Amino acid sequence: MADSGKTSREAAPAAKVDLKKSLDSYQAKRGEFRTLDVPDMQYLMIDGHGDPNVSPEYVAALAALYPVAYKMKFSSKRELARDYVVPPLEGLWWAADMESFTVGRxxxxxDWTMMLMVPEWLDRAAFQNAVALVDEKDAPERLADVxxxxxxxxxxxxTLHVGSYDDEAPVLAEMHDDVIPARGFVMRGIHHEIYFSDPRKVAPERMRTLLRQPVEPASFA
Known part of the structure; x- marks a missing residue:
């Protein structure tokens, strides 16, 4: 038998972690409204305003966000031997007149904050190192805003919405006007979306988006 060059004592490489599959806070089903306690989570964040479909500001935001996320991923794999799938894009969305978001669209x-979740084993030092590495060559226009x-x-x-982003309004109306009050809650905080589908690759009617609304007991309001 030929020598493979490996000994039986060599450790197999650690499996790549996919946090959107392993974390409960990323689980949702179409037509089902879950009430859950979401743990504190750390993110790369960048803010902006306006229609993401036509806004150069939005394009520039993502162009700054992703390079930092991937530098952190590669550093984690190289230095800590902990590899992971960069989590899906997420967004916080709001408006001065919330009807322009929930009804008028x-x-x-x-206004928005786009986000990429960072695994709990990485810290601010890892973030600062990643920013410095991105800044070394062809730094994105909005790198300093991350x-x-x-x-x-x-x-x-x-809940999970399946369909185009423009078809979210009825689901949000049911969540805000029916489900949340029926469970004894009122809304607080900011509407949160998690994008499981890449709109460049998935037809609008098949896109999967987690829709989340922080709440508190109505008696506390």
Missing amino acids: DKSQW RFETLSEGTCVQ
Whole structure:
């Protein structure tokens, strides 16, 4: 038998972690509204305003966010021997007049924070190192706007929407007007979306988006 060059004592490479599959807070089903306690999670974040479909600001935001996320991933794999799939893009969305978001869908009035979750074993030093590496060559225009923060949401109601982003309104109306009050809650915090599908590769009617709303007991409001 030929010598493979490996001994029986060599450790197999660690499996790549896919956090969207292993974390309960990323689980949702179409037509089902879950109430759950979402743990504090750390993110790369960047802010902006306006319609993401036509806004150069939105394009520039993602162009700054992803290089930092991938530098952190590669550093984790190389230095800590912990590899992972970069989690899906997420967004916090709001407007001065929330009806322009939930009913009118006037995207020109929307404010947003786009986010990529960072595994709990990476810290601010890892973030700062990643930013420095990205800055060494062809730094994105908005690199200085990327920040590393913890998001605390607590009790939330969430569901899975299957379809185009423009078809979310009825699902949001059911969540906000029926489900949340029926469970004795009121809304607080900011509407949160998690994008499981790449719109460049998936037809609009098949896109999967987790819709989340932080809540609190109505008696506390």
